[in-house]
Amino acid sequence: xxxxRKKRLLITSALVVGLSLAVGLVLFALQQNIDLFxxxxxxxxxxxxxxxxxxxxxxxxxxxxxxxxxVKRDPESLKVSFDLIDNGGxxxxxxxxxxxxxxxxxxxGIVAQGELLNATQVNAFEVLAKHDEEYMPPEVAEALEGMxxxxxxxx
Amino acid sequence: MLAEIGxxxxxxxxxxxxxQTVYPLYGIYARQQNAxxxxxxxxxxxxxxxxxxxxxxxxxxxxxDFTVTYIATNSNSALPWYYRLSAVWGAHEGxxxxxxxxxxxxxxxxxxxxxxxxxxxxxxxxxxxxxxxxGFYLFVLLTSNPFLRTLPYFPxxxxxLNPLLQDIGLILHPPMLYMGYVGFSVAFAFAIAALMEGRLxxxxxxWSRPWTMAAWVFLTVGIALGSxxxxxxxxxxxxxxxxxxxxxxxxxxxxxxxxxxxxxxxxKRGVFKSWTVLLAISAFSLSLLGTFLVRSGILVSxxxxxxxxxxxxxxxxxxxxxxxxxxxxxxxQAPKVKSRGRYRLFSRETMLLTNNILLIAALIVVLLGTLxxxxxxxxxxxxxxxxxxxxxxxxxxxxxxxxLFLGVAPLVRWKRQNIKELFKPLLHSLFISTAITLxxxxxxxxxxxxxxxxxxxLGFWVLSTTCYELCLRATHRxxxxxxxxxxxxxxxxxxxxxxxxxxxxxxxxxxxNYSIERDVKLAVGDHIAFEHYDFHFxxxxxxxxxxxxxxxxxxxxxxDDQYVATMKPEKRIYTVQRMPMTEAAINAGVTRxxxxxxxxxxPDGAWAVRIYYKPxxxxxxxxxxxxxxxxxxxxxxxxxxVKKSDEEEA
Numbered sequence: 004x005x006x007x008r009k010k011r012l013l014i015t016s017a018l019v020v021g022l023s024l025a026v027g028l029v030l031f032a033l034q035q036n037i038d039l040f041x042x043x044x045x046x047x048x049x050x051x052x053x054x055x056x057x058x059x060x061x062x063x064x065x066x067x068x069x070x071x072x073x074v075k076r077d078p079e080s081l082k083v084s085f086d087l088i089d090n091g092g093x094x095x096x097x098x099x100x101x102x103x104x105x106x107x108x109x110x111x112g113i114v115a116q117g118e119l120l121n122a123t124q125v126n127a128f129e130v131l132a133k134h135d136e137e138y139m140p141p142e143v144a145e146a147l148e149g150m151x152x153x154x155x156x157x158x
Numbered sequence: 159m160l161a162e163i164g165x166x167x168x169x170x171x172x173x174x175x176x177x178q179t180v181y182p183l184y185g186i187y188a189r190q191q192n193a194x195x196x197x198x199x200x201x202x203x204x205x206x207x208x209x210x211x212x213x214x215x216x217x218x219x220x221x222x223d224f225t226v227t228y229i230a231t232n233s234n235s236a237l238p239w240y241y242r243l244s245a246v247w248g249a250h251e252g253x254x255x256x257x258x259x260x261x262x263x264x265x266x267x268x269x270x271x272x273x274x275x276x277x278x279x280x281x282x283x284x285x286x287x288x289x290x291x292x293g294f295y296l297f298v299l300l301t302s303n304p305f306l307r308t309l310p311y312f313p314x315x316x317x318x319l320n321p322l323l324q325d326i327g328l329i330l331h332p333p334m335l336y337m338g339y340v341g342f343s344v345a346f347a348f349a350i351a352a353l354m355e356g357r358l359x360x361x362x363x364x365w366s367r368p369w370t371m372a373a374w375v376f377l378t379v380g381i382a383l384g385s386x387x388x389x390x391x392x393x394x395x396x397x398x399x400x401x402x403x404x405x406x407x408x409x410x411x412x413x414x415x416x417x418x419x420x421x422x423x424x425x426k427r428g429v430f431k432s433w434t435v436l437l438a439i440s441a442f443s444l445s446l447l448g449t450f451l452v453r454s455g456i457l458v459s460x461x462x463x464x465x466x467x468x469x470x471x472x473x474x475x476x477x478x479x480x481x482x483x484x485x486x487x488x489x490x491q492a493p494k495v496k497s498r499g500r501y502r503l504f505s506r507e508t509m510l511l512t513n514n515i516l517l518i519a520a521l522i523v524v525l526l527g528t529l530x531x532x533x534x535x536x537x538x539x540x541x542x543x544x545x546x547x548x549x550x551x552x553x554x555x556x557x558x559x560x561x562l563f564l565g566v567a568p569l570v571r572w573k574r575q576n577i578k579e580l581f582k583p584l585l586h587s588l589f590i591s592t593a594i595t596l597x598x599x600x601x602x603x604x605x606x607x608x609x610x611x612x613x614x615x616l617g618f619w620v621l622s623t624t625c626y627e628l629c630l631r632a633t634h635r636x637x638x639x640x641x642x643x644x645x646x647x648x649x650x651x652x653x654x655x656x657x658x659x660x661x662x663x664x665x666x667x668x669x670x671n672y673s674i675e676r677d678v679k680l681a682v683g684d685h686i687a688f689e690h691y692d693f694h695f696x697x698x699x700x701x702x703x704x705x706x707x708x709x710x711x712x713x714x715x716x717x718d719d720q721y722v723a724t725m726k727p728e729k730r731i732y733t734v735q736r737m738p739m740t741e742a743a744i745n746a747g748v749t750r751x752x753x754x755x756x757x758x759x760x761p762d763g764a765w766a767v768r769i770y771y772k773p774x775x776x777x778x779x780x781x782x783x784x785x786x787x788x789x790x791x792x793x794x795x796x797x798x799x800v801k802k803s804d805e806e807e808a
Contacts, residue, residue: 029523029552033530036548040541052540064543081679081757081766101677102757102766105393105738116543 038116040064042146044091047123057119065095065125066114066143074109087113089146099127106132112143161226164214165305168255171207171262172295174200178265178288182281197281198269204291205262212259215304216246225312228252228304234318234734236705244329245319250469251304253332257449258294260333260340265291268344268369275365282351283344290343293476301469318705318734327387335380335407339445341373342410345417346442349435350484353491358431363424366438368798370421374414375789381407382782393740393755395675395770397778400549405528406448409521413441416517418789423510427572429499430511432492437514439488443481444521450477451528502574509567516560523552550670554609561616561663564656565623569630587626591618602749602773603672604689613667620660624653648795655788662781668774675771677757681764689771691752692716698765706730706739711756711765715745722752727767729756742768751775 041050041063049056057063067087073096074085084098097115107113107130117127178200185193215228219242224230232252233245247256265287272280298304322328348366352358384407389397398404417437424434450473501507527544534542569583595615603610631649632641678686685694694714701708708730715722728741742755750773757766 025519028555029526032548032551033526033544036545038543038545040543050540052538062545064541076760078762079679081677102755102768105740105758116545 038062038064040066042089042091042093043067043087043095044089044093044146046095046119046125047093048091059119059121061119062117063119063125064114064116065097065127066112067095067146068112068143069107069109070094071109085109087115091146095123095125097125097127097130099130101130103130104132108132112146114143160214161218161223161305161307164211164218165299165303167207167211167214168295168299168305171204171211171258172292172299174204174207175262175288175291175295178204179285179292183285186278186281194277194281197284201262201265201269201284201288204288205266208255208259208262212246212255215252215255216243219243219246222316224314224316225307225309226304227306227308230308230313230316232316232319234316234705236315236734237319237324238704240329241319241324245323247332248319248323248328251298251302253336254294254298254302255304256333257336257340258291258298260336261287261291261294261343264341264344268347272365279351279355279365282354283347286347286350287343290347290480293480297469297472297476301472315734318732321706321730321732321735321737321739322391325387325391327383327391331380331383331387334376334383338373338375338377338380338414339407339410339448341369341376342414342438342442342445345370345373345438346484349438350487353435353484353487356491356494358435358495360425360428363421363431363434364797367418367421367425368793370414370418370438370441371789371793374411374418375786375793377407377411377414378782378789379786381411382779382786386779389775390742390744393742394768395742395753395755395772397669397775400527400544400546402528402531403448403452405524406451409524409528410441410444410448412517412521412524413437413444416514416521417441419510419513419517423507427499427501427507429501429507432488432495433514435492435495436488439481439484443477443484446473446477446480450474499573501572504570504575504577506567506570506572506575509563509570512563513560513567516556516563520553520556520560523549523556554613557616557663558612561620561660564659565619568627568652568656569623583623583626583630587619587622590626591615591622594618594622602668607671610667610671613671614664617660617664617667620656620663624656624660628653646795648792648797651788651792651795653788654791655785658781658784658788660781661777661784665774665777665779665781669772669778672773673770673775676769678767678769679760679764680767681762684764686769690717691722691771692719693754693769695765695767701728701730703730705734706732708738709756709759711743711754711767713743713754715752725752725754727754727756729758746776748776749774 039050039057041057043065045051046057046063046065065087067089070086070088074083076083080100081102082098082100083103084096086094086096088094097117098120099115099117104113111132114131115125115127116129116131117125120126178197181193181200182197185191185196218226219229219233220239222229222233222235222242224233228249228251229245232249233242237245245252247253265284268287269280269284345366348362348369352362381404384404385397388399389395417434420430420434420437423430450470499507527549531542531544534540565587566580566584569580592615595611595618598614598618599606599611628642628645628649629638632638632645635641636644674688676686676688680686680695682695682697685692687693692715694716696712696714699710699712701710708728710726710728713725713727715725723745725743725745727743730739730741731737732739740755740757742753744754745752750771753768753770753772755768757768759765
């Protein structure tokens with residue numbers, strides 16, 4: 004090989020190695036941070052598309068409607084728990100410590116992000132409610148399709 | 159009647175934009191001077207009609223005409239007049255009208271202010287801009303008409319503007335952001351026109367550069383405003399959430415930042431030209447992509463407006479047409495572009511290339527993180543979300559080489575640089591920045607973390623190399639003081655812009671590493687203390703606003719037993735939409751913010767309260783403001799000023 008080609012080969016292979024390293028790192032970081040979305044029914048029976056149930060300890064997002072009368076508060080602290088339900092009928096209990104969003108109410112669709120504690124319990128580190136009266140995350144809307152919305156707060 | 163006139167004006171503007179696209183191009187083809195010169199008039203006329211349309215919509219908002227559907231759903235007679243005006247762009251239809259208004263404003267600015275350019279080039283640029291306008295006019299008229307009537311059964315009062323949007327931040331944030339988004343259309347049009355002409359030279363880069371810079375300034379300030387607004391208005395004290403819609407504005411910004419740097423190389427050295435064109439196309443395409451993501455409702459986001467599949471489909475088609483068309487043109491024409499300049503491996507050119515590579519890497523990270531959930535869902539694998547840690551860790555990695563090179567690059571000469579000459583300045587800077595970092599952390603940090611050390615060091619590294627370079631350049635021929643006054647505006651612009659980046663990095667690092675966030679349960683009379691601060695909950699009073707009621711908490715803050723401030727966070731209930739809103743109380747300072755937000759009243763009468771201590775968070779927004787100021791300075795540089803003699807000529 005003449006020196007010029009050798010130099011080019013070196014540069015090219017260095018580029019390839021560097022690029023694949025970078026891509027590998029990005030994909031690895033991505034793998035660690037993907038949170039699948041489940042409805043309460045899917046947590047109990049497995050995902051609609053694949054039938055796979057989440058494992059205990061897995062990070063996930065769950066979306067559903069807050070069951071009426073299920074919000075329980077700890078009198079001493081900001082611990083709170085509530086049940087989520089969807090149109091499949093499954094019920095999952097969510098535990099959360101902190102301040103619930105302004106639009107969190109019973110009978111509302113919400114999304115929580117957290118860790119699966121056991122088959123029907125999720126420990127959430129974040130609870131999101133929809134941001135205005137019109138908007139609901141599409142996934143939650145799908146999960147609640149056909150259910151009666153209890154709009155007690157509306158005129 | 160007025161609403162119909164508004165819509166009619168919009169239709170006329172749409173027709174004019176069609177003419178603006180076709181007629182000048184025909185003129186160039188048929189060599190008819192009249193047709194070529196008509197481009198400017200058509201552009202100005204188009205702007206006039208869309209401005210009339212926008213003014214009418216604003217007027218209808220002011221006089222509470224609830225026979226117009228858009229006004230009935232987004233305004234209310236109890237709303238103060240300034241929010242009624244900003245409600246014009248508070249939702250989908252009106253914000254698109256603002257978009258086309260700004261697009262034609264930019265086009266008009268190009269038509270009026272580029273007297274030094276050959277008329278044929280301007281005609282091409284305006285034709286491309288006309289085509290973009292045409293697309294958006296059709297979009298507004300066909301899928302999102304703001305002038306639709308509610309007749310015959312119109313409501314007595316409107317449903318009110320979303321309370322989140324009733325804020326000064328929202329009066330300013332969307333127009334700024336849109337000016338930036340839309341402004342990249344000018345850079346795009348210049349690039350497409352140059353490709354059509356088959357002529358890409360340094361002159362092209364020189365014309366394009368101030369326009370690109372203007373758009374970038376607006377986008378920078380717009381994003382910073384949005385971040386600031388989210389911080390005080392959303393009530394959980396974050397400044398960036400990696401929300402898809404934020405990412406949608408961040409991607410054009412990254413591409414734009416790469417573009418202003420590579421344009422500098424193209425202008426000064428005549429290299430990287432086809433790459434610059436590609437960046438110009440990308441920056442605007444990403445703006446369009448952002449619009450698609452936001453407007454189609456395809457994304458799960460706090461910013462999502464009402465979704466309508468027809469709208470999504472329209473923008474998608476438009477997106478494919480514009481991006482596909484311009485990339486095709488690029489593929490055909492770009493190989494003809496020849497770069498003449500030569501440069502060595504170690505030179506300013508390579509440094510700026512590195513800047514571009516790292517920015518593109520960042521862009522890909524954001525793009526991947528934003529679009530992957532979409533793809534994942536569309537191919538039937540279920541919905542996913544990509545967590546903040548992904549973006550945070552990727553950016554903490556990328557910022558290291560970026561900031562290191564950023565410090566070195568301004569010291570490196572064009573064409574070639576002897577490495578040995580750099581040892582002294584770099585060693586000095588290294589020493590200075592390490593020393594300042596240690597002193598800084600010792601004074602302000604409560605504990606040690608490697609991440610904080612790294613971030614703060616990078617910030618001071620950029621700051622000290624920037625100052626060092628300024629001094630070197632100034633003392634090159636004169637004494638330091640005279641030298642500094644003799645430096646050109648664009649040199650100052652570079653230094654201030656880079657310093658702004660450094661300030662932002664320091665702010666981000668300190669906020670992310672040393673914030674203290676406490677969600678606590680407090681009853682009146684309770685207090686909580688941390689970081690030398692004592693927060694005493696004095697009282698809760700009733701609150702009565704114009705279109706809301708609520709409660710206001712009263713907190714007395716003391717630092718080491720010295721009175722600091724009284725803070726009054728509010729909990730509002732907006733009466734029309736029955737929507738609760740948290741108005742945080744913020745005590746701002748250069749080195750720290752104190753932040754109190756009322757959560758909810760608990761059954762036993764105590765309140766859930768959110769209390770934050772946020773060190774150096776103001777720096778996060780002050781940095782971008784410096785960058786924006788730097789951009790303006792660059793545009794004022796002698797090279798871009800229209801000379802007196804030219805104006806007299808014209």
